Amino acid sequence: MYQKLWVAPEHLRYPSLIDGSRKGDVYSFGILMQEVITRSPPYNCCNEVIDTVDIIARVASKEKPPYRPNFASDDCPISLHKLMVMCWTEDPENRPEFSAVLKQIRKQTGGSEDDLIDSLLRRMERYTLNLEDIVEERTHQLAAEKKRSDELLYQILPQSVAIELRLGKFVTPEWFDCVTIYFSDIVGFTELSGSSSPMEVISLLNDLYSNFDSIIETFDVYKVETIGDAYMVVSGLPIRNGSDHAAAICKLSLKLLQQIQNFVIRHRPDQKLRLRIGIHTGPCVAGVVGLKMPRYCLFGDTVNVASRMESSGDACKIHISNNTKEILDRIGSFDVEERGQINIKGKGVMTTYWLKAEKKTTTESSISRTDLDS
Structure with a gap:
């Protein structure tokens, strides 16, 4: 004063x-x-x-x-x-x-x-x-700090949602007719974490999901959240992408399943992680929950079924629902194998499938044959 x-x-x-x-x-x-x-x-x-x-x-x-x-x-x-x-x-x-x-x-x-x-x-x-x-110098410094804070905010919330919140507007929950949701977790994570120190568990999850985060940037998907060893991704929201959401999630799943085979646990280099993946397609509602630490959350039966696809799947496999399979059939570029009818908790008996691989295009097949002949 x-x-x-x-x-x-x-x-x-x-x-x-x-x-x-x-x-x-x-x-x-x-x-x-x-x-x-x-x-x-x-x-x-x-x-x-x-x-x-x-x-x-x-x-x-x-x-x-x-x-x-x-x-x-x-x-x-x-x-x-x-x-x-x-x-x-x-x-x-x-x-x-x-x-x-x-x-x-x-x-x-x-x-x-x-x-x-x-x-x-x-x-x-x-x-x-x-x-x-x-x-002028202070103005440039302020602009640089604002850019860094914006980038951090856009990693926590979708950019369109973050802009609305910064303007002080209420973000209205939105209905999406059809999206595809991915869930995965690490098989045997409870035993692994029980025999590791807390710092080793944190380092493991940070290494793994930093790796995954760098991969999903190349796909038309949005990372919803990670809870412990669970990883949740969606395609088709907050930006609608027509009917491409199922293909985007399936391609991502195959890539992550391949990537984890080469992942090295720093404190257990001889042990391999095994990923279990579940995918389901359907409608859902998305909106912001909370004011102090707002989260962009998904609601609806589609979320529950996607979670059940993961929990009822097998290690190193991609378990998909009939809804997702029907879209992949229309696309025609994925190999899918019927698993059969299984009892899904809370849903009853459902026919589900294993996603095996993405089919090679004609050009890729020709190149492969040429390589083999040579």
Whole structure:
């Protein structure tokens, strides 16, 4: 609060101008002149005893005449007294420029380059000349920080949703007619974590899912969340992609299943992880839950069935529902094997399938045959 004794009244009234201005610096210099001339702190020359907070409040108010330091004009040359009063005049436009102040000071001090006031003026001049460069640099720093915070926010929430929340808008839950949901977990994770230290478990999951995150960036999918060793991904929302969601999730599943075969556990390099994957296609609702730590969540029976596909599947296999299989049949580029009818908890008997591989295109097959012949 004490530092505000040098702040110009217009900056006290309007905090948005707190970064300063040239005319505000002239006002501050007028207060400094009072300190140098009277050899006392600002406003200590006043006969009345007044608190710092009250001084600032009176300066910020529009008293007539404006509240300023009050001392006898015979304490200094009349010209300096007039200059000082001009520096702290109420209207910024009526304050002199620093060049005029410097000229007047030099006239009074005989042009001595070693004069304290002259040295102070030169420093003030350099400050005002560099002020724009400082503001520009700080603006660039602020823009860089904002970009980093935006990138982090877009990793937590879909970009369209994050923008709405930043604008203070309510994000309305949205219905999606058809999406494809992926669930996976690590087979035997409970036993593995039980025989590992907490730090080793954290390192394992961080390594694995950082690897997975880098892979899903190349697919038209959205990572919903990870809970322990469970990994949930969806395609078809928040941006609709027609009927491409099933193919996107199936291609991703095959890629992740292949990738985990080469994954090395740092504290158990000889042990291989086994992934169990479940996929289901259907409608769902998506929306933001919570205000303090908002989460983008999916709701509906499709989520439950996708989770059941995973939990009732086998290690190192991709278990898909009949809904997903029907879309893949229309696409015609995936090898699917019927598993048969199984009892799915909460759903009863369902016919499910194993996703085996993505069929090679004619071009790829021709290249393979050529390689073999050579």
